[in-house]
Each structure stands twice: as structure tokens, then as C-alpha cells.
Amino acid sequence: MRQTLLLRSIASSIRRGRAPREPSPPLCRSFAAAADQPDRKVAILGAAGGIGQPLSLLMKLNSLVSSLSLYDIAGTPGVAADVSHINTRAEVAGYAGEDQLGKALEGSDIVIIPAGVPRKPGMTRDDLFNINAGIVKSLCTAIAKYCPNALVNMISNPVNSTVPIAAEVFKKAGTYDERKLFGVTTLDVVRAKTFYAQKAKLPVEEVDVPVVGGHAGITILPLFSQATPASNDLTDEDIKALTKRTQDGGTEVVEAKAGKGSATLSMAYAGAIFADACLKGLNGVPDIVECSFVQSSITELPFFASKVRLGKNGVEEVLGLGSLSDYEKQGLENLKPELKSSIEKGIKFAREN
Numbered sequence: 001m002r003q004t005l006l007l008r009s010i011a012s013s014i015r016r017g018r019a020p021r022e023p024s025p026p027l028c029r030s031f032a033a034a035a036d037q038p039d040r041k042v043a044i045l046g047a048a049g050g051i052g053q054p055l056s057l058l059m060k061l062n063s064l065v066s067s068l069s070l071y072d073i074a075g076t077p078g079v080a081a082d083v084s085h086i087n088t089r090a091e092v093a094g095y096a097g098e099d100q101l102g103k104a105l106e107g108s109d110i111v112i113i114p115a116g117v118p119r120k121p122g123m124t125r126d127d128l129f130n131i132n133a134g135i136v137k138s139l140c141t142a143i144a145k146y147c148p149n150a151l152v153n154m155i156s157n158p159v160n161s162t163v164p165i166a167a168e169v170f171k172k173a174g175t176y177d178e179r180k181l182f183g184v185t186t187l188d189v190v191r192a193k194t195f196y197a198q199k200a201k202l203p204v205e206e207v208d209v210p211v212v213g214g215h216a217g218i219t220i221l222p223l224f225s226q227a228t229p230a231s232n233d234l235t236d237e238d239i240k241a242l243t244k245r246t247q248d249g250g251t252e253v254v255e256a257k258a259g260k261g262s263a264t265l266s267m268a269y270a271g272a273i274f275a276d277a278c279l280k281g282l283n284g285v286p287d288i289v290e291c292s293f294v295q296s297s298i299t300e301l302p303f304f305a306s307k308v309r310l311g312k313n314g315v316e317e318v319l320g321l322g323s324l325s326d327y328e329k330q331g332l333e334n335l336k337p338e339l340k341s342s343i344e345k346g347i348k349f350a351r352e353n
């Protein structure tokens with residue numbers, strides 16, 4: 001088609017006795033080509049919020065997305081109109097209010113949930129439980145009804161409890177598939193990589209650090225003994241400080257924002273990385289591995305964050321912990337009681353409400 005047009009323009013220039021014009025380079029190139037990618041619908045619940053807006057932007061830039069469904073209790077028509085003008089593949093629709101939730105969810109391959117309240121200084125993630133547990137429960141009830149086969153990427157805190165709540169809701173509805181439910185812990189990995197690269201003076205884009213356990217305080221356990229590239233320059237004190245900074249990364253941002261919420265931009269980045277990995281897995285790209293809080297049997301706890309291999313049906317394999325340093329072994333034992341109690345709290349809430 002382009003070639004035919006070019007030939008016609010050359011022929012007409014020759015007829016008019018002018019030199020043929022070079023075709024001009026395309027304007028506003030999109031980020032990536034979409035050729036031959038299957039159609040994928042991604043829904044974001046809480047899309048008008050601090051995380052939801054930049055996450056909507058990043059998912060609009062992802063050429064694996066053909067349909068982007070933005071849902072919130074209010075404000076989504078504006079976000080959707082704004083994002084929809086970006087010249088990338090995904091068609092964008094905004095839905096506001098509970099009566100539009102079904103339409104927002106129908107046909108979704110992935111549902112990302114950043115709906116709920118964030119922390120203020122002095123609060124723990126568990127202090128969000130009373131509000132966010134109910135929000136997550138009602139959204140998951142709708143997912144079970146309108147898109148029971150979707151992969152669910154849970155961002156809403158406390159993740160250590162909201163993932164078990166989602167599992168119980170899906171079990172009750174008869175739609176639970178443990179391969180399709182993920183607590184998003186990617187921000188812990190993003191932080192661990194950044195802090196480790198800075199301290200070890202390594203190029204950050206080459207660094208990998210697995211983070212296991214859960215997503216709150218000491219339940220976040222970065223495995224610096226498995227970091228790559230390995231660094232021989234770090235002392236035990238350095239590793240302790242890096243571990244603490246990773247565990248307190250969320251609080252560092254909450255305090256810096258001084259009452260105006262928690263991490264939103266770095267979380268949107270992390271959420272977009274994780275959703276992209278899920279999309280690639282669904283599309284059959286091999287060897288897609290990310291850390292995530294999933295149903296697990298690698299410890300005695302029913303949910304645990306570790307490396308998981310993603311495939312066409314979600315989790316293909318939950319990978320083991322690998323060999324741990326004595327410091328990490330101790331960290332693992334220390335985190336279990338808190339993680340166990342957060343998981344049980346979520347399960348109890350979902351069963352009783």
C-alpha cells in the first residue's frame with residue numbers, strides 16, 4: 001500500500017517535471033510495534049487514583065494491550081479521555097460507579113487492583129485492613145462473576161491479607177484457580193535492585209535481587225546473597241542496612257510525602273513491569289520469571305512470595321528459595337509468625353463477611 005502510494009507520487013512528480021519528494025519520516029512513533037500480538041484486555045480497578053493514573057498511562061504504552069478498561073468509583077471518564085489520545089494500540093474505555101463494573105471487567109485477561117486507601121505517616125499497612133478488605137472483597141466478587149478466568153494482580157494493601165481475601169472470595173464463588181492470583185511485590189524487587197546497585201556501585205540495569213516472603217516490614221525478605229552480579233565489597237553491616245532499607249522502603253516514601261499518600265509512581269512502574277510479565281506469559285513467551293506473593297507450598301505458609309515462572313495459564317511453577325545465608329535463614333524464621341497472622345486475618349474476614 002505504502003509502496004503503491006510512493007510509486008504514484010513518483011509518477012505524478014515525473015509527469016509534472018519535478019524531482020520526486022522523499023517520503024517524510026513518521027511523526028510521533030509509538031513505543032513498540034503491535035504486529036501479530038493477540039488481543040488482550042487489561043482492566044485497572046482504582047484507575048483514577050495515585051497509582052491508577054500513571055499505571056493507566058504505562059499500560060497504554062504497552063503494545064501487548066489491545067483494550068484498556070479503566071474503572072474507579074469516580075473520575076475515570078477524564079483519565080480515560082486523556083490517556084485515549086495517546087497514539088498506541090490499546091483502545092481505552094472509562095467506567096465510573098458500581099453499575100458499570102461488570103462492563104469494565106467483561107472479557108478481561110488481566111485485572112490490576114490498586115483500589116483502596118493508602119497509608120499516612122505513623123500507620124502500618126495493616127491499619128488499612130478495615131477499609132481495604134471490604135473494597136477488595138466486593139471487587140473480587142465482581143471479578144468472579146464477570147471475568148472468572150482473568151489473572152488478578154493485587155496491589156491494594158495489606159497485600160499479605162488482601163490476597164488471601166481474594167482467594168476465599170473466589171473459592172466461595174467456585175472460580176478459584178491458584179495459578180491466577182498474584183500479590184504484586186515487584187516494588188520490593190525494584191527497590192532492592194536500586195539500593196543494591198547504588199551500594200555495590202554496579203550498573204543498576206544489570207542487577208537482579210530476588211525478594212521473598214510477603215509485603216510488609218520484616219515479611220519483606222530480600223535475598224542479597226543471591227544478588228547478581230555478586231559483590232565481594234559488601235560487609236555484613238552493609239547487607240543488614242540494605243535489608244532494612246528495602247523493608248522500610250514504603251515507609252520512607254510515606255514519610256517523605258508527609259500525609260499525601262504512599263508510593264504511586266514507583267508502584268505504577270512496578271505494577272506495569274509485573275502486568276507486562278503476565279501478558280508475556282499468557283502469550284506463550286518462555287522463561288518469564290518474576291517474584292510474586294502467591295499460593296505456595298515452598299514453606300508451611302499457604303501464601304508466600306518467591307520467584308514464579310509465568311505461562312499461558314498464569315503461574316506455571318513456584319520456584320524454591322535457593323540457598324540462603326544464615327542471616328536470611330534467620331530473617332525467614334522471623335517473618336513467619338507475622339505473615340501467618342496476616343494471612344489468617346484475611347481468610348477469617350472473607351469467611352465471616
Ligand SMILES: NC(=O)c1ccc[n+]([C@@H]2O[C@H](COP(=O)([O-])OP(=O)(O)OC[C@H]3O[C@@H](n4cnc5c(N)ncnc54)[C@H](O)[C@@H]3O)[C@@H](O)[C@H]2O)c1
Binds near residue numbers: 045048073157185
Ligand atoms: N503492593 C504494593 O507494593 C503497593 C505500593 C503502593 C501502594 N499500594 C497500595 O495501593 C492502594 C492504592 O494506593 P494509591 O496511592 O493509588 O491510593 P489513592 O487513594 O490515590 O487511589 C485509590 C483509588 O482507589 C479508588 N477506589 C476506592 N474504592 C474503590 C472501589 N470500591 N472500586 C474502585 N476504586 C476504588 C479511589 O477512588 C482512588 O481513586 C493502597 O492500598 C496502597 O497501600 C500497594
Ligand SMILES: O=C(O)C[C@H](O)C(=O)O
Binds near residue numbers: 249254262
Ligand atoms: O508503604 C506503603 O504503604 C505502600 C506500599 O506498600 C509500598 O511498599 O510503598
